[in-house]
Amino acid sequence: MLRTIRVGLAALAVSLAASGGAMAETIRFGAILPLTGPGAVVGTQEQRGIQFAIDEANAKGGILGNKIEVLFEDNQAKPDQSVLSFNKLVDLQHVPMIFTGYSGPTLAMAPLATRKKVLMVNAGAQSDKLATASPYLFNTLPTTGDEVSVMAKYLVAEGKKNAAVLFENDAAGIGGRDDFRDSFVKAGGKILAEEPSQFGQTDYRPALLKLAAAKPDVMYVVITAGMLPLAQQAKQLGLNFTVAGTSFFSDPDTIADPASSGFIHTQVQISAPPALAAAFKQKYNADMEFFAKQYYNAATIILTALEKVLKDKKPVSGENLRQAIFDVRKFQGLIPMEFKTNTASVALDINVMRDGKDNVLKEMKSQ
């Protein structure tokens, strides 16, 4: 009798082990984002966008029955911390794909992604160097160079030919300054002055005073944090020139503040259907802002690529996910997007902030 039970249990164990390979499993991805520190405003939006897309997919039964999980790591927007987090996620958790943001951290991780064949998806940073940093790095936003080129042509066409530049003294800011310098001069404009700021800085008065002394028609701003203090101090100083920038201007608090009235910026076209935006708001008690939409969109791209990999019965690796993105090529997420290269082609608007809202001033073609 006892022997029969033992044999029965052993048979059950063997059958369970055999069926294990065919059972649905949890597929883990990573995300290395600034969840604390001055970059956390953006990082939290990004995290929510990813998690919302993943929860939505899991609620529908996952991807071909496989549940998806994203492991979030806080890098405080610091390159060194990002590298530690990358190694932790890849070496210990064996994730095949990582969502990233911010140029400095993403550029620091790019060589590791190439070496370890881990796919990285950036939907927030825009340094030009990101376009060629790694064959395993995909950018769902145009680079700063693309945005700057559109704005430079617009400004010169509007008769604003003398510019000052305020830039963040890091990879994204310096890249943006160089792009603006090239594009603006090529379009027929002249750079009168340049001044750097530090990431997370909130006192812009000395820099603004110095730039204002050059008497520009427009001040081009390439910063990724501290937009609201900048707007308030510019208003207090009574600066009478146009303030222009990139998609990083779309900070909800800055848009809502009257001090930002008249600021113009390039903006990647992206909008969420009302039902999706309402569900997001119900879940997080916050509007689905620009970066939440961007990372939601990026997550849907990855889930589409994952579905292709699973349908093709290939292992879920960085290499296979990368190839799947190129195979699918055109994605219809929140915004139509095509991957001819590692950086997506998308459309751009020029927006103006007025009456607490970000309004479309002119629709432009990006690439």
Next chain:
Amino acid sequence: MILLQLLINGIVTGCALGVVAISFSLIYSTTRIFHVAHAGVYTLAGYIAWSLSTRGVPSVLSLLGAVGVCAVVGALIQHQLYHRLERRRASHLVVLIASLGTLAVMQNLIAGIYTPNILQFHISWSQGTMRLGGVLLSYAQILTVLMGIAAYAGMMYFAHRTMLGKRIRAVASNPFLAEITRLEPKTVYVIVIAIASAIVALPGVLVPLDLGLQPYGGIGALLTATIAMIAGGVGSISGAFFLSVAIAVVQNLSLLVIPGEWSIGVTFFIFVIFMLFRPTGLFTAR
């Protein structure tokens, strides 16, 4: 005009840093504790005032509330942490590490409670401006200068003209003698940190009123204030205050001749050279 505006801007920043410096100097010269957690108290002040003002408490009461809370927190750090460590004969290095740990805990608690985002006070008058002799200043900046001058004058009066001030100077001068003459250094230390924490709450509220709140913003201010204290002469209230103003003015004016990314480096290089020639500081402690 830009020269004058930058000069005044430097003076505003310097007045705020000066108050951080004199409060830090008061603690260091009396207790010999390198109280890095002072940066946490400075940061906490802004968040307390922000919490009160967003709940409809009038601005002045919010400021006083922050001053009171900071005084209590400062006294608790001395009484519950530094005093216990001293009883166990902890070295200066251990006390410094404990202070650094306290700062990290405070910053993380603040970030956890209030989020790490840059927060702005919703006090409409603080963003208003006034033109004084061709220089445009926000009301928050004007208040910062007035507060800085008042805090400096008040501290000078307190240290030299009051019984408690003299008692603190006596303890700072010779703790051993103070012990046997029943000046109770342990009690004085608690009082000193409470007073210094109350004082540092003033710029802790007024600077964020102008520039916004950040959980990790205090350490930069404390670093500059510490350098000003050393360059001004440890123990000298005037030295700490005026060197803070000088550093901030040089940093602002240097923008006229060099790009901003070099301004901090060049300013501190000048002070390194200065310290080589006058290592005891500009003002001699009295």
